[in-house]
Amino acid sequence: MNARFMNTLSILMVLAVSLALLMYVGYGEAHKTCPGFQFDKLRALGEVVSNPIRTFLGAGLPLNQFPGFAPLTTPLLESEDSVTAIGLTDQSGHIVFSNSKNREDIPAPEFRPSFFSKKGSGYTVEESDTFYRISLRISSKFEDVGVLWLLCPKHGIDDKIRAGFYPLTGVFAAILILYAVLIFFTGHRWGENTRRWLTISYTFSFMVMSAAVICTLINIYSDGILGKTRALTDSLSQRISKALELGLDISDFSGLDNIFREYRENNPDTSFVALTRNGRIEIHTDQTLRGLPFQHSSDHFEYRADLREKTELPARTGAYTLEYVGRLPEHMIRQENRVEIHVGIPKKLVYSKIWRDAKNFIVLFVASGFMAALFLNLLVSFQLSKAAGDGNSTHEDFRLDMVRPIFFLSIFMEGLNVSFLPRYFQDMAVASGLGTGMASALFTVFFAAYALTLVPACRYAEARGVRKLLMAGSLLAAVGTFLMVPVENYYAMAVIRILCGIGQGMLFIGVQSYILKVASQKKKTQGAAIIVFGYNGGMISGSAIGALLVIELQARGIFILAALIGVFLLWYIRTLIPEVGRRTAPEDAAPAQTALKGRVAACVRVLFRDFNFVKTILLVGITTKATLTGVAIFGIPLLLDAQGYAREDIGQIFMFYAAGVLVTSRIVSRAVDRLGKTEMILFWGTQGSGLGLILIGLTGWAGLADFPVPHLKTAVLISGMLILGLAHGFINAPIVTHIANTPSADRLGAASVTSIYRFLERIGHVAGPVVVSQLLSLNHRSPVTISWIGLAVIIFGLLFIISPSGRISSVPDGVCHR
Incomplete structure (x- = not known):
């Protein structure tokens, strides 16, 4: 019983570490991504404030004479919990105008540049220990005149992420309890199938936790992406409702269509902004829809703000309801005079953004999976060793x-x-x-x-x-x-x-x-x-x-x-x-093995008398390493960056190469040990490498864009990277065995020859980027260059398989000692 308990405890600890690592990377990825959603939302709200200021400056008036900063910013502060204060500073850094929530003193901590500040985003981000500051440049017709900034407390973002991850602690505890029960009551009955059942149960537990983390991240991301549209809807409703509270009617307004158009132009993710009275469109960013009944679109997320007293509204599938709590005149509360604002964002756009951010976690999931597999393999080995009495x-x-x-x-x-x-x-x-x-x-x-x-x-x-x-x-x-x-x-x-x-x-x-x-x-x-x-x-x-x-x-x-x-x-x-x-080495290998203790250059000369060694390292070994560093690591990222691929996408595309290597390495290594046919395995590896490189190069072929298949170029690129990785899996491990079985290895020793081979193949590591860089320059950085390299790799593979192996010439005694 005590042995079973200790066995269960050790397995449970390894599982707990793996699941905790998975939760941590998910939590860390949320902290890395979610602030960006918040800053995009605050930028959009900042544009609502900055547009009237820019219009004022466009008339040639000075910044410090802008009227109504407080009335302009108060609705935003009241509607958005994540904003503590808004201010406007001139070029010298002096505060010209400021406003804060509940008229509190504006905090003035020391700010530093933030990791989240990105070029081309339209804003800069600075941070202190407790706040983020989002800044937008304010310009006149001729020059920058100041900066509009918004303060956002860090704890608000952290609290939202924590709230999303709290339920995962329950999932974590449930998995551990159920797994402990399974191991304690059934583990001792697995016998010879211990490795198999441990692997299956451990993997299933890891996948369940992964699914829970992914669902949590998707919920957090979707809320962050849609939060900008929700905040814009609320901000717009606040501005209009202030006028309605004075007893005005919608027909008394002028320029609302221009305000709606500005909202739409400043926030391209938004597909429409509309104002309806009793279900009929009064104002719409699409002028042709005016006067028609408002129709809810199934392919949009819609935000609706009711400009009336708060009442309970029925929920609708695909629609999000946002209600404004105001004190409107009695005649505006009647059902027959119901006024609403509608803002829509395409579901396709939201899903694409969620996928872009969620797939970044998939990379971390794979990374955590490698760590978990390492822990599991070590644990299973200990368990089996103890069970066999092989301590x-x-x-x-x-x-x-x-x-x-x-x-x-x-x-x-x-x-x-x-x-x-x-x-x-x-x-x-x-x-x-x-x-x-x-x-x-x-x-x-x-x-x-x-x-x-x-x-x-x-x-x-x-x-x-x-x-x-x-x-x-x-x-x-x-x-x-x-x-x-x-x-x-x-x-x-x-x-x-x-x-x-x-x-x-x-x-x-x-x-x-x-x-x-x-x-x-x-x-x-x-x-x-x-x-x-x-x-x-x-x-x-x-x-x-x-x-x-x-x-x-x-x-x-x-x-x-x-x-x-x-x-x-x-x-x-x-x-x-x-x-x-x-x-124990062969008897005739002992004298030659001492060669490694002499001059390395002399030993290399001995190896280059072995034609099998020479053709392997020149036609397969160095070529494969040059392909890895020159094409996969250097050339392809360079070409993809020129084609406009995002950096994280380039890294994730490279992962298909690594995944291919890992998939085939394990399978092929077992096949080689069982069959001993390394030469044919290496040949097919070179042919697969060439095919993968040709597919990658086809992404530069103009005719590929003419095919009516969406994302075809990316699919061909990923296929090429995957095939290249699968092919290199045919080479990386088998080539070591092939080298260890050459005639020179029989005489000098497998360890010595393998080490020298590892040294010589580094020529490919170094030469790869240099050669590929020159070829790309000669061919005007065309991706088709990669296809020509692939053709050369195929030819090298054919030369490797058709050339005779040969035997090492006699080695004079002491040749490596001269």
Whole structure:
């Protein structure tokens, strides 16, 4: 009973961490997105105030003589809870006019630039510890004369988000309770199917929580998107009702049609603004509808403001009712003189905006899914190891599972910095008196240090052991990342990035050497797939979560978090990873394996006498890496940006590549270990790569736009990226097995040859962006260039499969020692 309880508790803790991470990223994404909705709404309300001021200034009158600022802004303050104060300052920053809710003193905190301020939005955002300030430029015919600003309390936005997420705590508790009952009463009966049922139940729980978080976000987003239209409706009703309270009739008004048209022009999301009396249209932004009965549209969300005393109105599907509480004259309250304002926004537009923001969470959901899968796999391995009485960690599958988190977390550390590091380094270069172009050098020294570490690290692993190498790598990575926190000098940062590169290179070789020593011949490719999963999963998770956390933690906070992960990695390796012995090598391989201890250049000359090694690295290995860095990472984002794709869309399109790699890597690695046919697998990988690149290049074909299929270009682009990723999954892990089975690997040792291969394939990493950049320039940045590259990749694949493998020529004794 006690063992069952502890087993249930351990599984429950892992599930709780996974679900809590999912809730956190959802909550963080809401905090990242919802303020933008609020600011768009306040901008629209600010335009209501600024338009009369601009008209006044257009007559050549001075700003400080504008009459009626308080009457103009009071209805807005009364109708909008999220606005505390409104003010108008001149060019010198002095307040010319101001108004606040309930005539309270206007707070004057210190404001700083906000993350939410975006170019092209028509407004700027600043923030203090308690307020956001949204500012709109006020201009005369000739120049800027002042700034209109609105104060918005932060706690109002936070309270709305918290209110939306409170129900999720109940869902969280219910899932944990039900899962605990399931594991405690049925888990001990699963026997050999433990892994399968744990995976199914864990995944189902994770998906239920994901659905609840997504529904919560959609509700919050829809309320935020529709809030602008609701606020505009209320603001307009407030302005008109003030006049109605004086006993005027709608027919006494002049210029209402101009006011409605201004509302519509300043808020292009709104499709119409109308005023009706007893169901008939009196004023409408579409002049042809005047005098006709008002018809509710099923494809619109409608906001209705009743300009009368508050009464209960029946709800209608697809319509939102907004009521104004006023004190109107008795003759205006009668049903036969019912006056209403209607504002409509197309449902299609609302749904597209919800999707644009909700799909950003899908990226975070995938990132959380990778983390959850890592936790689950580690937990299942421990459970099965205990059940088999294999606590001494000699079981092959268990030992491979234990090494999975190391490479994943090492890449996750660097991935956390991806979203902001280029800009961070640019600012540092400028502050050090250098040009912005010098920021790229900090990336170059990192990858150079990484590449130059590979072969010496392999020699160290052979001589001193893998565990020490892993510990040293995690320590250097953690220390280097932590040193990035206080450093502001460019040259000091360059030294630190070299340190980080060395640490990451040692971790990579340590994981690779561990896999080669632990994995049997039947599992070598599956072992290599651990590196593929670690790179793609760690990079996706790190970049997505890092982009979310940087808003709250800032860059230095992210560096500290990454350093703490490095410290955890050091503890994990020291505590849970045992030293592994060397697998027995063939007798004739022993003399040649000592070659790695000599000159690396001489060893490379030996490898280039092996035609199988040469054709693999030139026609497949370097080509694939050049395609990854030159096309997928460098060229495609550049082309998509030129075509007007949003930055988040570019990142999400790239995710289809990573998803394709992960899908095929696991399947293909098992097939290779079972069949041992690496050459044909690599061939089909090259053909698929070429096909994917050709499809991507077709997005630049003018004839594609002539097809009457909506979003066809985007669909072709995504298909090409997915096929490219699927094809690279045929290459990334199998090519390691293929290299390890070349004649040169028989003589020099698989670990040595694989490490040198990893070093040489970095030529593709470096050359890819340079080559693709030149080709795009020669072809006037046409996407069709990518199709020509795809054709070249197909030809390389054909040359690879039709050329003879050959054998390594004899190796004179001591050739690598000369």
